[in-house]
Amino acid sequence: MGLGLTSNNTLVLAVLSAALLFTGTVWLWPRLAGRGWRAVGGRVGLLLATQLALFAAVGLAANQSFGFYASWADLFGREKGQGVVVDHAAGDGPLSVVGTRRVPGAGGVRPHVGGRIQQVGIVGRTTGIATTAYVYLPPEYFQPRYRTRTFPAAVVLTGYPGTASALVEKLHYPRTALELARAGRARPMILVMLRPTVAPPRDTECVDVPGGPQTESFFARDLPDALRTHYRVAGKPGGLGIVGNSTGGYCALKIAMHHPDVYAAGAGLSAYYKAPIDATTGDLFQGDEEVRNRADLWWCLEHESAPDTSLLVTSSRSGESNYGDTLRFIKRVEATGRTRISSIILESGGHNFNTWRREIPATLEWIGGRLNAR
Structure with missing residues (x-):
């Protein structure tokens, strides 16, 4: 047992x-x-x-x-990351498939009917960060008539500490994407699902920590390169988007703002707008004022050129602590005149999976409409 x-x-x-x-x-x-x-x-x-x-x-x-913790070691702070075996034989890249599974609720056992979920190991070429992820491939990816087609892709991030499996089993991202495509409400897209905690148990807040994990660089450079090496992901510009909830939402907004040449759209569900410093993060900035400022989206909006990207933020009038900040963020982005901003505001909803499940279908429709494919 x-x-x-x-x-x-x-x-x-x-x-x-x-x-x-x-x-x-x-x-x-x-x-x-x-x-x-x-x-x-x-x-x-x-x-x-x-x-x-x-x-x-x-x-x-x-x-x-x-899905706060994945294991007893994760709960008690003994999780030091998972070992990922990557064979560097000729033709192999920084991404390796370690397992496959059906899409829950897809109603089709064959990939070209119900799509497929692959569990993969990823090793960053430039950062050395190793992590695991789940990749959802839509049915069209396996159909002969689409064999030369590239697909838009969205990176999907959990909160902290979070588990990548919760994005599949609790938030139902693959099943929702499949249902939306079948209903004609969204284009087929690839989903790359992982947690932002790529250096567990530390919460790096997707920051390039001086002398530490280069988390932002992993998501901005290594991950997109690995995806395009292994999958038929649409090339630059406009082929990639990024979505997240809570900590993952902050990361999604920040990475889309900092790297509009890589991510054409970023959606933050129940996001906050400035990296916190607490016992889980440690000292993220090491006295580097530039790194500190870049982790503050308010500072970025005031002092940096407005990025040419699309952003989506979500909140609830009752139940979410970020409601006031979200309204203020919308106004700040609107004032830039260049960055495009959209929102989902619920009447009520807490900081939990049930709320995010209500927002995910519209979010996937939104981000799919802002990504390019060929």
Whole structure:
């Protein structure tokens, strides 16, 4: 029986333990009603064990729903990244396929009918960053009549800490893209799904950390090069977009603004607009004022030339803490007269998967309409 952090077995065991401890506490309480140290210690022990079991069950259920941590090592800060084997034989590039799977809910077992999801390992040629990702390839990618066609692609980022699998299983990006294309609401596109935490457990906020992980360069240079080497991804300009939620949303907006020659569009779902500094990030800037400023989108809008790119931001009037900042960001971008800005504003919705699932279909339609293909 697997007892991984995200295993259903672990969740069931935690719920059963909490239920048994609660029942045991009620059953044994009369026997522990005395004033002796054994009775008092027994009551304290039962209450403590019951509450710990309840907290564990609730925490595991929340992690199952929101994908905060992928493993016990990830939870306790011992995750040091996954080893990725890349064979550098002739013809091989910085991207290797390590597994394939069907698109959940696609209704077709063959790739040219239901598309395909590949799990890949990526090693940055210039940054040396190694990470894994899931790549959704639409059915058209495998159909003979499209064999010479290139496809638009969107990089899709989770929040922090996040898991790439949640983009497939919880946020349903591949299934949504497939359904939109089948309904004629969006063009077929490739999705490259990963988390922005490419140097776990550290939250690098997609910054080129002085003396540390060059995360922005990985997303701006290494990842696009790897994709175009391995897949039929539309070339520059305008073939790539980037989407993310929460931390991934901040990264998407920042990378699209900093690299409009690479990313024609960037969408930030529930994004913020300035890199935080906390225990998970460490010192991102190392006293480098230029790096600090570049991580602040407000500063970029005020002091740098407006990028020729398209941006999408989302928020909710009730339930999202970024609502006021998002309205202010929209006005700042509009004032540039060059950068194009769109928004999705819900009446209510929290900072969670349910809210993002409501925004993803319109987001994919939007970004697909701003990318080029051949």
